[in-house]
Amino acid sequence: MTDQTTEPTVKAQSPLSEAWDMFRRNHAAMAGLVVLCCIVLGAIFGPYLYPGKPFEMAWAPFSPPGADGFLLGTDYLGRDLLAQIIHGARVTLIIGLSAAIVTVVIGVTIGAMAGFYGGIVEEALMRFTEFFQVLPTLLFSMVIVALFGASLPMITLAIGLVSWTAVARITRAEFLRIRELEYVMASRASGASGRKLMFRVILPNALPPIIVQSALMVGSAILFEAGLSFLGLTDPNVISWGQIIGSNRQYILESSFTVTIPGLAIFITVLAISLVGDGLNDALNPRLRQR
Amino acid sequence: MKHQLKSFLAATATAALLASGVSAQETPKAGGTLVVALTGTPRVLNPAVQSGIVTGLPGAQLFAAPLRYDEGWNPQPYLAKSWEVSEDGLNVTLHLQEDATFHDGEPIKSSDIAFSVKIIQQYHPFKSMFAPVTSVDTPDEHTAILNLAHPHPALMLAMSGQLMSIIPEHIYGDGQDPKNHPRNNEDVVGSGPFKLVEFKPGEHVIMERYDGYWEDGLPYLDRIVARIIPDSSSRTIALENGELHLSTFEAEPTLVNRMMKADGISVSGEGYGGIGPIDWLAMNTTRGPLKDVRVRQAIAYAIDKNFIHKAVLRGTAKDALTGVHPDSPLYNANVNAYDLDLDKANALLDEAGFPMEGGKRFDITMELVPFPGYKPQTEYIKQALSKVGINVTIESVPDFPSWAKLMGTMDFDMTLDSVYNWGDPVIGVNRTYMSSNIAKGVWSNTQGYSNARVDELLDLAAQENDQEKRKALYAEFQEIVNEEVPIYYLNAVPMHTFYSNKVGNPPIGGIWSTSSPMDRVWLKE
Numbered sequence: 127m128t129d130q131t132t133e134p135t136v137k138a139q140s141p142l143s144e145a146w147d148m149f150r151r152n153h154a155a156m157a158g159l160v161v162l163c164c165i166v167l168g169a170i171f172g173p174y175l176y177p178g179k180p181f182e183m184a185w186a187p188f189s190p191p192g193a194d195g196f197l198l199g200t201d202y203l204g205r206d207l208l209a210q211i212i213h214g215a216r217v218t219l220i221i222g223l224s225a226a227i228v229t230v231v232i233g234v235t236i237g238a239m240a241g242f243y244g245g246i247v248e249e250a251l252m253r254f255t256e257f258f259q260v261l262p263t264l265l266f267s268m269v270i271v272a273l274f275g276a277s278l279p280m281i282t283l284a285i286g287l288v289s290w291t292a293v294a295r296i297t298r299a300e301f302l303r304i305r306e307l308e309y310v311m312a313s314r315a316s317g318a319s320g321r322k323l324m325f326r327v328i329l330p331n332a333l334p335p336i337i338v339q340s341a342l343m344v345g346s347a348i349l350f351e352a353g354l355s356f357l358g359l360t361d362p363n364v365i366s367w368g369q370i371i372g373s374n375r376q377y378i379l380e381s382s383f384t385v386t387i388p389g390l391a392i393f394i395t396v397l398a399i400s401l402v403g404d405g406l407n408d409a410l411n412p413r414l415r416q417r
Numbered sequence: 418m419k420h421q422l423k424s425f426l427a428a429t430a431t432a433a434l435l436a437s438g439v440s441a442q443e444t445p446k447a448g449g450t451l452v453v454a455l456t457g458t459p460r461v462l463n464p465a466v467q468s469g470i471v472t473g474l475p476g477a478q479l480f481a482a483p484l485r486y487d488e489g490w491n492p493q494p495y496l497a498k499s500w501e502v503s504e505d506g507l508n509v510t511l512h513l514q515e516d517a518t519f520h521d522g523e524p525i526k527s528s529d530i531a532f533s534v535k536i537i538q539q540y541h542p543f544k545s546m547f548a549p550v551t552s553v554d555t556p557d558e559h560t561a562i563l564n565l566a567h568p569h570p571a572l573m574l575a576m577s578g579q580l581m582s583i584i585p586e587h588i589y590g591d592g593q594d595p596k597n598h599p600r601n602n603e604d605v606v607g608s609g610p611f612k613l614v615e616f617k618p619g620e621h622v623i624m625e626r627y628d629g630y631w632e633d634g635l636p637y638l639d640r641i642v643a644r645i646i647p648d649s650s651s652r653t654i655a656l657e658n659g660e661l662h663l664s665t666f667e668a669e670p671t672l673v674n675r676m677m678k679a680d681g682i683s684v685s686g687e688g689y690g691g692i693g694p695i696d697w698l699a700m701n702t703t704r705g706p707l708k709d710v711r712v713r714q715a716i717a718y719a720i721d722k723n724f725i726h727k728a729v730l731r732g733t734a735k736d737a738l739t740g741v742h743p744d745s746p747l748y749n750a751n752v753n754a755y756d757l758d759l760d761k762a763n764a765l766l767d768e769a770g771f772p773m774e775g776g777k778r779f780d781i782t783m784e785l786v787p788f789p790g791y792k793p794q795t796e797y798i799k800q801a802l803s804k805v806g807i808n809v810t811i812e813s814v815p816d817f818p819s820w821a822k823l824m825g826t827m828d829f830d831m832t833l834d835s836v837y838n839w840g841d842p843v844i845g846v847n848r849t850y851m852s853s854n855i856a857k858g859v860w861s862n863t864q865g866y867s868n869a870r871v872d873e874l875l876d877l878a879a880q881e882n883d884q885e886k887r888k889a890l891y892a893e894f895q896e897i898v899n900e901e902v903p904i905y906y907l908n909a910v911p912m913h914t915f916y917s918n919k920v921g922n923p924p925i926g927g928i929w930s931t932s933s934p935m936d937r938v939w940l941k942e
Contacts (some may be wrong), residue, residue, distance in 0.1 A: 181800050187728045203797055204728060272815040362785055362796065362811040373792060377671055 148409035155405020161398040169215035178209030180365045188381040201370065201384045202377050210365050211391055217366040218348055218395070221282055225347035228286025230340045233293025234329075240294070241301025242324050248298070255294045263288040264353060271359045278361050285350045293339055300332035334410035341403035345396040352392055367392050445921055449940035450640040453931070454652045454664035458618045458645050461601035464579040465533055466540040468839075470666055470692065473579035473932030475622040475643055479607035480582035483511050483530070484573065486691060486928045490746050492573050495934070496525065496583055496608065506568030506882040511576075513559040517631040519585045520605070520612040527555035529608075532586035534563065540596050545843050546575035568882045574840030578691055578929035583608045610636040610936035620645055630936070637921075637939035649789075656682055656915055662940070663916045663923060665931045668694075669790055670731040676915045683923075685914045686733070690744030691928030693838025693845060694910035695737045696791075698798065699824075700831050702903050703865035706771060706779050707830060713902040715765035717755035719805045720798055725907055729793045734911035739895035740846050742838045743909050744928070749892040752899040762805045771806075778806035784832035785813050787820050791833050794907065798833075821859035829863075835910055836860055840928070842891060843879045850898060851875060866903035 139147075149155055178184065183204045184196070191199040191207075198207035240251040270284040304310060305328060313327045352368030354360060360369045367388040374384035457471045464476035483497035492500075497511040517525040531553035538547045549569040554562040563572070575581055588606050589595050600606065605613040610632075611624035622643040626636055644661065646652045653672050655661040657679055666689075667673065677684050698720070706712045726734060741748045763773075771778040781802075785795050799809040809831075814820040823829045839845035848854050852867035871894055878890035898904070914930065916923040921939040924931050 181796070181803075183724070183728075183797065183800060202728075203793055203800075275815075276813040358792075358813075360813075362792070362813055363799075373796075376669070376790075379675065380671065 145409040149405050152405040152408055154401050155408070158398040158401025158405065161394065162402055165215060165395055165398065166219065168212060169219050172212035172215065176209060176212050178206040178212075180210045180213040181205060182209075188377070188384070190381070191383055191387075198387050199381075199383055201374055207370075207384060207387060210370055211367070211388060214365045214367045214370060214388065215391070215395075217278070217364050218351065218368070218392070221278065221285070221351045221366065222344040222348040222399075224282045225285035225289070225350070226340050226343040228283060229290045229293055229343050229347070230336065232286065233290035234297050234336060236290070237294035237297025238301055238324055238329065238332075241298035242305060242320070242328065244302075251294075252298070255291050258288070259291045261288065264350075267350070267354060268357065268359055271354060276359050276361050278364060281351060281354060281360070284354075285347050289343060289346065289350070293336060293343070296335050296339055297332060300335060301328055304328045304331050335407075337410060338403055338407040341406055342400060345399035345403070348392060348396055348399075443921060443941075445637050445937070445939040446941065447634070447637050447939070448639050449637075449942075450642060451638050451920070451935070451938060451940060452642045452644060452660065452662050454655070454661055455622065455643040455645045456649075456652075456666060457647050459622070461596075462605055462613065462616060462622065463584065463595075463598070463601040464582040465537050465584050466596045466598075466601070468542050468579075470930075470932055473929075474665070475613075475616075475624065476582060477579045477609065477929070477932050477934055478611040478624050478641060479605055479609045479613055480579075480584060481517075481525075481608040481610070481934065482577050482579070482581045482583065483513075484577040485933055486574070486577050488687065488690075488926050488928065490690070490928060492577065495577070497576075502882070506570075506880075507565050509563045509565070509572055511561045511563070513561065514631045515559055517608065518629050519588075520607050520627055520629075521585075521588075522629060523585060523587060523606075524558070525583060525585075525608050526558045527553075527561040528558075529583055529586050530561040531555055532590060533581065533583045536584065536589065536595050537581060541580075543575075543580070543839065543844050545847065546571065546580060568880045569843075570882050570884075570887060571841035571843035571879065574691070575844060577933070578840065579932040580840065580844070610934050611638075611641055614640075618645075632936070636934075636936035638935070641935065653679075653915070656917065659917070661917075662920050663914070663931075665912075665914045665924065666692075667913045667915055668910050670729070670733045670911060673733045673911060673913050674731055676913075681918050683916055683918055685916075685923070685925040686735075686911065688914060688925035688927055688930045689910075689912045690742055691838075691840045692912065692930060692932065693742030693745060693840070694835060694912060695740065695742060695838070696734075696794075696833065696835050696907045696910055697737075697740075698831060698905040698907060699829075699834045699864055700903060700905070701827055701829055701864060703827065705781065705830060706769070707781070709769045710901050711765040711769040712771070713905070714755070715762040715769070715805060716802060716807070717902050717905045718758045718762040718765070719807070720755075720801050720905065721757040722755070722907060723757065724801075725794055725797060729797065730908060730911055733913070734908040737906045737909045739899055739906060740836075740849060740904065741842060741891065741895060745838065745842075747842060747888055747891045749895040751892075752896055755902075755905070759805060766805060766807075773806045776806060777808050780808045780810065782810045782812050782830045784820060784823060784829050785811050786833045786835075787814050787817050788835060791835075794833055798831075824863045825856065825858040825861070827856045827863055827865055833907075834860075834863075842875075847875050847879070849904070850894075864903040866898075866901075868897060868901065871897055 184206045185194055185200045185204050187202050187204040189196055189200045196206055201207055236251050240248040267284040267288045271281055274280045310327055355366055355368030356372040370388040371385050378385050455474055459472040461467050462475050464472050481496040484492045485495040487493055496514055498514050499512045501510045534547055534550055534553050549566045550563050551566050552564045585606050588600050589598055602616050610630045612627045614623040614625050616622045624641045626639050649669050649672055652664045676682055700707045700713050735743050737743055738752050739749055766778055795811055799811055802809050837845050848861055850866055850871055852872050854862045855865050874890050874894040878887050881887040914925050919941045921941055922937045924935055927933050
């Protein structure tokens with residue numbers, strides 16, 4: 127009898143750390159993550175660190191970047207553009223995030239029900255989804271905002287309402303696939319209730335593509351908000367990047383920096399989010415893992 | 418500076434021309450097609466039943482009025498070659514041009530004057546213009562006598578510009594509703610220097626010279642093409658490209674400054690006194706802290722108008738201190754200018770019983786008026802008032818009808834507004850201050866302002882034929898309103914005329930801009 131005390135040489139890795147390893151190896155995604163972290167930290171702590179107030183007329187209008195200590199210059203009312211960007215980051219990110227949450231909540235609920243129950247429920251829910259899919263999104267959200275007022279919750283809701291369809295379709299597809307797998311059958315056979323099957327058994331396994339989609343959703347929600355603000359559909363009492371662009375656009379010919387700077391901020395943020403989303407996709411999608 | 422000088426010269430030239438009929442410097446040349454911009458599609462082309470500058474531009478070419486005004490606010494003959502006001506001010510006699518005809522060749526008779534007055538009284542939104550006219554006598558074909566219930570000096574201005582268009586009785590007297598008469602937009606038979614060729618809503622109004630026009634050699638132009646271009650940037654680009662000769666009522670400071678630098682284009686802010694547009698901050702005097710006159714005065718002191726004039730309007734606008742347009746001879750500039758004074762504002766607010774607590778005195782809302790270009794001022798006022806502890810919440814209003822409803826029902830605290838004088842105070846000023854006109858829709862007395870002395874002054878002035886006495890009455894009225902601040906006046910709307918240097922006699926030499934005939938406008942090449 128030989129002494130069998132040797133530890134097994136292969137350690138089982140948890141799926142999360144495996145995904146993180148994959149993610150870490152993706153340089154573009156890591157760069158995106160670092161930039162995104164900086165932006166989030168700036169949005170959270172920036173207003174406490176930088177003394178400038180976003181609404182205060184501080185200096186001559188359209189002072190170019192760098193003039194008189196104003197790092198990014200001033201806008202059409204002589205307000206500090208850097209302060210506006212910092213304060214605007216918060217609003218912009220909150221809108222992006224909460225619109226994505228609205229999207230996921232609606233999309234997953236509808237997609238899960240359609241994929242799980244099948245039959246007439248699926249038919250009805252998917253036709254409903256298609257109805258929203260064919261609506262011109264910008265127009266529909268403009269109508270919502272114009273009808274119910276341009277407050278932040280309403281803008282968030284409007285963005286969520288027009289962009290949940292993609293999540294719903296992905297969720298449904300995943301549910302259709304997973305519900306036929308053996309372990310689901312086993313669960314079902316052992317008497318798991320419908321709700322338990324949906325949310326405890328199938329959903330966790332359907333999550334990866336949904337996570338990727340909702341990460342990308344944050345970016346598109348930010349762009350959407352910028353579009354609405356550009357058209358003037360925005361809460362004039364708060365400042366967001368899109369709003370800075372929208373209210374400065376009529377002066378674009380004489381001082382383009384008031385439009386390009388917030389534009390760059392949006393560009394960098396959305397790019398970072400896309401890179402992170404892409405990295406997540408590679409890390410979480412098992413079929414791509416072998417590439 | 419160069420442009421100011423240029424526009425001054427042009428104004429002088431036009432003045433000389435209006436007085437003598439011939440230019441002192443350049444001899445006008447006949448012929449050519451003038452392309453002008455129209456900022457929107459007119460509902461109808463007949464100004465007898467429709468107000469507004471969009472109807473005014475084609476309307477004043479197609480239809481003639483009895484009088485026209487020069488830049489010194491003096492009435493000049495037009496369809497009426499002369500006129501008399503009786504000693505007691507109760508009869509105004511018009512002697513018409515004898516060979517004036519409508520575009521179908523029918524002579525313009527005194528009965529058409531009587532008919533037009535009746536239609537305007539009934540269907541034009543400005544009821545005060547001809548309200549005192551009890552009847553129109555027509556002793557002969559070329560004499561019309563307007564009989565008045567009381568002296569009515571506003572009648573003179575109401576007989577000019579687009580306000581009293583003479584329309585043919587034989588067309589509009591057929592019993593159909595004049596407001597929606599089919600001939601308002603098609604086959605228009607007008608009395609003016611140009612006749613209608615084509616009106617395509619959303620695209621253009623094309624007019625051509627009426628050969629039977631009573632004044633020999635006029636109009637100079639063969640054709641006027643009024644292109645409908647609602648977007649202001651598109652209009653300036655079209656001007657720069659030479660596709661457009663003339664654009665009026667341009668009030669965007671950035672565009673004004675841009676056109677000043679453009680080659681071959683001149684810019685003038687003259688010729689809008691009759692239109693008389695004023696931007697102001699309207700305050701609802703019937704609710705909340707704004708009931709207190711001291712709060713309203715404090716708001717006036719807390720706003721730095723200089724900032725609005727320099728930073729927002731870029732020096733394009735004239736200051737306005739009262740509800741009468743600064744170009745008007747009735748304007749009273751000797752009133753409190755409410756120069757920025759935060760100490761005084763704070764003291765007034767303390768006195769009114771709104772102490773500063775934690776950096777704030779009270780909350781108030783301000784509607785974001787849905788006209789283009791009023792957001793910077795609104796944002797500025799919010800910020801300025803926060804310095805004296807007034808916390809303003811800006812409310813977006815989705816569109817004009819919603820805003821008009823808020824105003825008409827006085828469901829607002831503060832808002833910016835832009836209101837036109839339309840010549841005489843009786844027409845466009847009284848409506849804002851008379852206690853009898855409170856909350857009668859948008860652009861009525863939406864401030865809920867009521868002062869017995871103001872009512873009395875306006876009533877007296879409306880019937881005072883002696884110009885000096887009338888001026889004194891309006892001066893007192895302006896002092897009282899300035900003191901009680903139901904409205905804080907910001908500026909005269911910086912309306913400008915952009916015109917190609919090819920245009921001779923641009924419509925900047927009167928008081929009605931393009932709401933007056935362009936019969937003397939000509940093209941240099």
